[in-house]
Amino acid sequence: MVAANDIPGRQKEIKQLVALGNLDEAVKRLLDFTNDLCPSLENEALSISGSYNGLEQKERKGILSFEQAEQQRNIVKDRLLALLNEGIEQVTAGRKTPEGQYPIGNTELLI
Helix, strand or coil, X not given: CCCCCEHHHHHHHHHHHHHCCCHHHHHHHXXXXXXXXXXXXXXXXXXXHHHHHHHHHHHHCCCCCHHHHHHHHHHHHHHHHHHHHHHHHHHXXXXXXXXXXXXXXXXXXXX
C-alpha cells in the first residue's frame, strides 16, 4: 500500500489497477484519494463508484451483454482517469512551499 502523502505513488497505483482491469480496487483507491486529498471531487468519485457497482449488478443479472458491459466499463475507466488527473492538478496547484514540498494538513506530500 502506498503512503497517503505519496501523490505520484497513489496516482501510479490507481493507473496500474485500471491497466490490469482491477476496476473494483481502482474505484476504492480513487474514493480514498478524493476523501484524503480533494474532497471537492468526492461526489464525482462516488458517482463513478455507483456507476461501476450498477454495471457489475446488471452484468451479474444478465441484463447487459458482454459488449454492452465492456463499453460501460470503458466509460467508467475514462471517467476515473479524468477525475484522477483533475485531483492531481488540484492537489499540486499552487501548494508548493519555499522548501519545495507540498503540504497538506500536518503532512508533507511527496510529488
